[in-house]
Amino acid sequence: MxxxxxxxxxxxxxxxxxxxxxxxxxxxxxxxxxxxxxxxxxxxxxxxxxxxxxxxxYNHEIFSNVTGVVIDNQVVIGEKCHELFEELKFDEFTWVNHPVKRKEYFVTVYTKQRPYKFKIWDTYNQGVLVFRINKKGKEFVTNRNDQLIYYLDKSK
CATH class of the missing domain: 1.10.287 (Helix Hairpins)
Known part of the structure; x- marks a missing residue:
């Protein structure tokens, strides 16, 4: 955290x-x-x-509460949205040492209660890093999830 x-x-x-x-x-x-x-x-x-x-x-949210998912200002619909939503819940702690960013994605998951914001880095040396952004705008490097890039590329 x-x-x-x-x-x-x-x-x-x-x-x-x-x-x-x-x-x-x-x-x-x-x-x-x-x-x-x-x-x-x-x-x-x-x-x-x-x-x-x-x-x-975010880990306690259920997919029926989701009203929309936006990736880099593009709305995602359908089953791709559900897969991405579930994949963002997966937490695997990682120690990050000087990641070299290849590509950056901004994902916002809108639910009935509040929007959840994520910044996702595809890096050359650390895999895919997920940052959760809280209500105040503070970023937490939360996990490394290399399978997320598959859903992000597929949804665009």
Whole structure:
């Protein structure tokens, strides 16, 4: 879900190490840094929980709720739409190291509740990478799905 979470976990790891050091100096009351630490950690868990809930909301959608699929400003209809919809649900975590983009697709799946946006990269060295774009426009590299390119090329 992103390097931001790795960075935040690193910061909390450092804070966990520094908290006992600060307490041993006896210059500061233990409860002040501990309270700040707990508040920050709770806020982080709430944020991560909200992001996971939004991330997984697409996986719980059913095809009967879909009102349309658009690939690069072209509407897709019929069975191709259903195959693409189901293929976008497939999640296989991948570690991405400097992908070299060959082609980029923008896919929007419109449902009765809300639109779901995806950016799909066909790359030379990492396969096909899928980015989910949340309501605020933040992109999450979610998976590698090499079979998606078949549906994208077939639907155009």
């Amino acid at each position: 992103g390097s931001i979470y790795t960075g935040i976990i690193f910061v909390f790891f450092i804070l966990t190490i520094l908290l006992p050091v600060v307490v041993k100096q006896k210059k500061i009351n233990f409860y002040i840094p501990f309270t700040i630490y707990v508040v920050l950690l709770t806020g982080y868990f709430v944020k991560v929980g909200h992001d996971f809930k939004e991330y997984n909301s």
